[in-house]
Amino acid sequence: MSTTAITGISELVTNDATHPDGDGSPLGLIPDASVVVADGRIEWVGRREELTATDDRRDLGGRAVIPCFVDSHSHLVFAGDRSAEFAARMTGEPYDGGGIAVSMKATRAATDDELRALVARRVEEMHAQGTGVVEIKSGYGLDAHNEARALRIAREFTDETTFLGAHVVPPEFRDSYTGRNDYVELVCGDMLAACAPYARWIDVFCEPNSAFAFTGEESERVLRAGAAAGLELRVHGNQLGHGPGAQLAVALDAASVDHCTYLSDDDVDALAGSSTVATLLPGVEFSTKSPYPDARRLIDAGVSLALASDCNPGTCYSSSIPFAIAVAVRDMGMTPAEALHAATAGAAKSLRRNDIGVIRAGARAELTTLDAPSYLHLAYRPGVPIASALRFP
Numbered sequence: 001m002s003t004t005a006i007t008g009i010s011e012l013v014t015n016d017a018t019h020p021d022g023d024g025s026p027l028g029l030i031p032d033a034s035v036v037v038a039d040g041r042i043e044w045v046g047r048r049e050e051l052t053a054t055d056d057r058r059d060l061g062g063r064a065v066i067p068c069f070v071d072s073h074s075h076l077v078f079a080g081d082r083s084a085e086f087a088a089r090m091t092g093e094p095y096d097g098g099g100i101a102v103s104m105k106a107t108r109a110a111t112d113d114e115l116r117a118l119v120a121r122r123v124e125e126m127h128a129q130g131t132g133v134v135e136i137k138s139g140y141g142l143d144a145h146n147e148a149r150a151l152r153i154a155r156e157f158t159d160e161t162t163f164l165g166a167h168v169v170p171p172e173f174r175d176s177y178t179g180r181n182d183y184v185e186l187v188c189g190d191m192l193a194a195c196a197p198y199a200r201w202i203d204v205f206c207e208p209n210s211a212f213a214f215t216g217e218e219s220e221r222v223l224r225a226g227a228a229a230g231l232e233l234r235v236h237g238n239q240l241g242h243g244p245g246a247q248l249a250v251a252l253d254a255a256s257v258d259h260c261t262y263l264s265d266d267d268v269d270a271l272a273g274s275s276t277v278a279t280l281l282p283g284v285e286f287s288t289k290s291p292y293p294d295a296r297r298l299i300d301a302g303v304s305l306a307l308a309s310d311c312n313p314g315t316c317y318s319s320s321i322p323f324a325i326a327v328a329v330r331d332m333g334m335t336p337a338e339a340l341h342a343a344t345a346g347a348a349k350s351l352r353r354n355d356i357g358v359i360r361a362g363a364r365a366e367l368t369t370l371d372a373p374s375y376l377h378l379a380y381r382p383g384v385p386i387a388s389a390l391r392f393p
């Protein structure tokens with residue numbers, strides 16, 4: 001097993017507040033640091049002058065290193081284009097989830113190889129911007145065959161796959177009086193059975209404020225069926241208005257409730273007393289011209305936060321975590337340190353993982369380097385591609 005030392009690190013963000021060389025803050029900052037990696041794992045972390053001999057050395061020449069971004073919310077398996085919908089929103093058209101059926105049609109019509117190539121390109125785009133681990137949802141198939149196909153393809157790129165058959169009620173179920181109920185039954189029955197072998201998680205678009213998405217009762221049925229099939233829970237909640245998503249997520253001990261744009265005081269209290277992470281997706285508010293969630297209120301109440309991209313063709317076709325960080329700092333009341341922590345350790349927590357989002361001996365060697373002396377440059381240099389995932393041969 002050969003060991004590689006990474007040197008020339010001007011500032012190391014470990015997210016390990018207990019490291020003896022760290023500054024004791026949640027980011028666990030170590031100046032002039034080195035990291036030793038071997039066989040895909042971190043072996044040692046500390047000050048450069050304490051580094052002992054290794055087989056190889058890689059000198060970064062004075063750059064900051066951070067744990068890789070963990071993008072804990074994305075919908076990468078889709079075909080087609082909805083840029084016109086985005087343009088219409090910028091002149092005042094509201095978002096209601098109706099466009100999901102447009103992506104569904106294009107996705108069903110694509111071949112396996114076409115979908116695979118689209119996902120590969122989007123994952124590569126993420127790596128090039130510093131994301132090391134990505135969660136990928138289905139949700140544009142909306143029948144048993146196409147949902148299972150989306151998850152099978154997503155599995156080629158990540159273990160963090162999420163069954164989102166309950167994204168919206170597809171058009172073919174919208175006409176009849178019993179259509180919605182039939183669709184929820186399909187999701188909880190044959191579709192779940194076809195998808196569970198390829199998924200770790202189940203998710204639902206719990207949004208009574210959209211005619212196409214699911215009520216609290218319907219969402220609970222879907223989540224309970226998923227849990228009975230061995231899947232872990234995530235929820236899209238409180239995106240378009242107030243609703244039951246956040247409290248349902250807490251009641252069912254979901255790992256995460258995502259969006260959280262509209263939260264009541266009771267929602268915040270419930271989240272603060274739970275192990276459910278609130279995942280904020282600033283790119284969505286940016287791309288739908290909606291008000292940003294109040295991250296400060298959540299942090300001050302003691303809620304655990306994650307930041308993720310929600311990369312998808314409708315509400316946010318951006319895969320950039322640095323962009324999400326910059327918006328969170330500029331417009332959501334987060335400090336640069338809080339935003340970075342949420343995009344790394346916070347997002348890892350939302351996936352119930354402790355082997356990523358931290359630079360500590362034993363963790364996976366998923367590191368990101370910044371073409372900058374300090375992590376502060378992530379928000380300070382918006383739109384400039386300073387972050388990239390470090391790859392080890």
Ligand code: NIG
Pocket residue numbers: 097099100103205236239284310312313314315316
């Ligand atoms: O996370 N809110 C539901 N789903 C996606 C958007 C999907 C789409 O419009 O294509 C989201 O915002």
Ligand code: FE
Pocket residue numbers: 073074075236310312
């Ligand atoms: Fe989403």
